[in-house]
Structures are given as structure tokens and as C-alpha cells.
Amino acid sequence: MTNDVAMNVDVDLDIIAEQVWSAFLNSGEDEAIFAADDKGSHADLAASVAMVGAYEGHLVVSCSHKASRDVASVLFAMEADEVSQDDIGDALGELANVLGGNVKSVLPSPSQLSLPRVSATEHERWPGTVEVCRTVVSWRGEPFVVSLLSGGHAVHKTQEVPA
Amino acid sequence: MKILVADDSRVMRQIVIRTLRQAGFDNHDIVEAEDGAAAQTSVAAEKPDLVLSDWNMPNMSGIELLHALRSSGNSVPFAFVTSECSDEMKAKAEAGGALFLISKPFTAETFRERLNDILG
Numbered sequence: 046m047t048n049d050v051a052m053n054v055d056v057d058l059d060i061i062a063e064q065v066w067s068a069f070l071n072s073g074e075d076e077a078i079f080a081a082d083d084k085g086s087h088a089d090l091a092a093s094v095a096m097v098g099a100y101e102g103h104l105v106v107s108c109s110h111k112a113s114r115d116v117a118s119v120l121f122a123m124e125a126d127e128v129s130q131d132d133i134g135d136a137l138g139e140l141a142n143v144l145g146g147n148v149k150s151v152l153p154s155p156s157q158l159s160l161p162r163v164s165a166t167e168h169e170r171w172p173g174t175v176e177v178c179r180t181v182v183s184w185r186g187e188p189f190v191v192s193l194l195s196g197g198h199a200v201h202k203t204q205e206v207p208a
Numbered sequence: 209m210k211i212l213v214a215d216d217s218r219v220m221r222q223i224v225i226r227t228l229r230q231a232g233f234d235n236h237d238i239v240e241a242e243d244g245a246a247a248q249t250s251v252a253a254e255k256p257d258l259v260l261s262d263w264n265m266p267n268m269s270g271i272e273l274l275h276a277l278r279s280s281g282n283s284v285p286f287a288f289v290t291s292e293c294s295d296e297m298k299a300k301a302e303a304g305g306a307l308f309l310i311s312k313p314f315t316a317e318t319f320r321e322r323l324n325d326i327l328g
Contacts, residue, residue, distance in 0.1 A: 068313030069223065120219045122226065132219070139217040142264070143312045146291025154294055158264055160216070 054100070054152055054193070058180040061147045062191050065140070066182055070119050081183035088190060089113070092137040092163045093171075094145035098156025102195040103171055104145035106137070112187035113137050134163045148193060173197040209327060210237040212256035214247035214273070215289070216265040220312070224260060224289055231319035233327045244268025248276055251284060258326055260310075263290035263297065274304045285326060289314070 059080045066077050088107035095103050108116075117136035118125040128136075138161030149158050174197040182189045211228070215221045221240050228234070239254050241247035245267040251259065259277075263270040274286055286306050290297070293311035301309055310322055 065313045068315055117219070121222060135217055136219045139220050142217070143291040146264075146293075146312065149292055150294050155296055158292060160264065160266060 054177055054195070056148055056151055056178055056193055058148070058178055058191055058193060061144060062180050062182050062189075065143050065147070066184060069140075069143070070116065070184065076185055078183040079180070081181040081188065083179070083181045083190065084188070086188040086190070088166050088188075090133075090137060090163060091166045091169045092141035092161055093169075094141050094161050095159040096145070096149055096152065096156045097159070099153040100149070100156045100195075102174060102177070102193065102197065104141060104148050105171070105192045105194060106141050106144060106189055107166055107192075108137075108189045109187055112184070112189060115185055115187065116140060138163045144191060171197050209257040210239065210254060211327075212239050212241060212247060212250055212254065212259045212261075214241040214244065214250075214259065214265070214270065215262040216243050217262070218242075220262065220289075227314065227316050227319050228323075230316035231323065233319070233323060236327065244270060244273035244276075247273050251277060251282060256284060258323075259284055259286045260289050261286065263288050263292060271300055271304060274301070274306055278305045287322070 063079045087109065089110045090113050091105055091107040093103045093105040113133045114125050114128055117128040117132045120136045121128060121132055142161045145158055149156060171194050174194040177193045177195045179190060179192040213221050213224050225238050239250055239256060241250045243265045247261060261270040261273060270288055277284060288301055288306055288309040290309060291312040293309050298309055308322060310318060
């Protein structure tokens with residue numbers, strides 16, 4: 046099944062992002078700005094989960110290398126210079142998984158959520174999709190763009206680690 | 209008590225274990241499994257007193273794990289810790305014999321509320 050790309054969905058990405066950052070990334074007001082300005086910032090990595098079923102699309106979170114390292118550092122409770130590429134892939138993928146799971150809960154059901162996929166943005170495309178909504182979280186001065194895409198063929202099956 | 213934490217994400221297993229400690233449940237033995245199949249093996253070998261399992265995992269999902277355990281006669285207390293928490297999933301979990309679902313993101317307070325009767 047493929048969505049009508051004009052499908053109206055009622056998803057408050059701002060609230061979902063705030064809940065996730067607050068619970069898992071120790072985000073007090075001094076560290077995070079929610080619904081931040083989208084200044085077209087550069088993203089190196091994208092983590093995504095696909096939704097297949099009554100809703101078809103992707104939840105994507107993208108950020109810089111530094112931001113992804115900081116996420117892994119906090120989630121693994123390690124120093125930033127100690128985290129490995131595997132750690133970064135796991136942490137950023139889980140961030141997308143938690144965001145995607147919460148988004149899926151307010152989308153048409155039933156649908157299935159894929160395992161997360163993490164890759165360099167220069168290698169990542171979501172053909173046939175349109176962006177339904179997005180929010181930007183500025184955390185520790187680094188922007189995280191969280192996007193909900195509709196349409197396309199969701200075929201994520203395996204988790205990949207950034208090169 | 210012995211607690212089995214099953215999640216395909218290493219970082220989420222660490223977060224669950226850290227949150228158990230923050231919730232005051234720090235005197236328990238923890239074993240980890242990286243997917244449902246590994247958890248099924250671990251339940252047989254380790255005989256945990258509680259299973260905290262993700263839902264969406266490779267090889268064997270959390271709900272498949274629960275069904276496999278119950279169909280083999282194993283009645284270990286079982287709860288899901290999952291990013292998806294729809295009514296449909298709650299109904300499936302309950303029908304399968306799970307105690308409850310804890311949704312991600314969670315806090316130590318959530319863990320205290322849901323697990324105190326079992327671990328307190």
C-alpha cells in the first residue's frame with residue numbers, strides 16, 4: 046500500500062522530540078532548543094526507520110558527525126573521544142527508532158516499523174517521498190533535523206553503521 | 209532476582225540497565241540478549257525472574273519470544289520496553305501473557321511505578 050502523498054497526518058514532532066531528548070539526552074533548557082530555526086544546516090549522517098502498512102514512509106533524523114558523537118557519548122555514558130563508529134551507529138539508530146516508534150503510534154494503523162538504518166547523508170535517498178512535517182532540535186549548539194516522510198517503498202531490513 | 213534485558217540495540221540495553229539502577233533496583237543480577245532468539249536461549253540457561261524485552265528485534269521479535277516461551281510452558285514474568293505502544297500492541301502483549309508495556313522514552317520514575325511490585 047502506498048499513501049496518497051497528500052495524506053493529512055496529525056503528528057506533533059515538536060512534542061515527541063522534546064519527550065525523547067528530555068528523557069534520554071538530559072536536555073535541560075540550557076542544552077536544548079526545541080522547534081529551533083531551520084537554517085539549512087549541514088548534516089553528515091542520517092538515521093531512519095521505515096513504516097510499512099496503513100502508513101508508508103520514513104522517520105529521519107539527521108545531524109553532523111560531532112552531534113552524532115555527542116549523542117553516543119551521552120547515551121553510552123562515555124567520553125566523546127572514546128565512542129566508536131559502532132557506538133555512533135547504534136546510538137543514532139536507536140534515536141531514530143524511539144522517535145519513529147512514537148510517531149508511528151499516532152499514524153494510521155496497522156503498520157510495521159523497520160529496524161533502524163544509519164548512513165552518510167550523501168549516500169541516502171528516499172525516492173518517491175514527500176516531507177509531511179519536520180522539526181529542528183538544537184542540542185548543545187548542533188541542529189538535529191527530524192523529518193517525517195510519506196510515500197516511497199520502505200525496505201529497511203538491516204541496520205547499517207556509518208562508514 | 210535475575211533480570212534478562214533483551215534489545216538489539218546495545219545502547220538501549222545500557223539505558224535500561226542504567227535506569228533500573230536509577231530507579232533503585234540495583235541489587236539484581238542482569239543478563240543481556242541481543243535479539244529474541246538469544247533471549248529464548250538465555251531464558252532456558254539463566255532462568256531469569258523477569259524478562260524486559262524490546263518488541264522490534266531481528267531474528268525473533270519480542271512478541272514471538274513471548275509466544276515461544278509461553279507455548280513451551282515457561283511462565284517467566286515478561287514485560288515489553290518498546291518505542292511503539294499502540295492499543296493494538298498492548299492487546300497483543302496482554303493476550304500473549306505479558307505484564308505490561310513500558311514505552312520509550314521512559315524515566316526512572318516510570319520504572320519505579322511499573323516494576324516496584326515485582327522487584328521492590
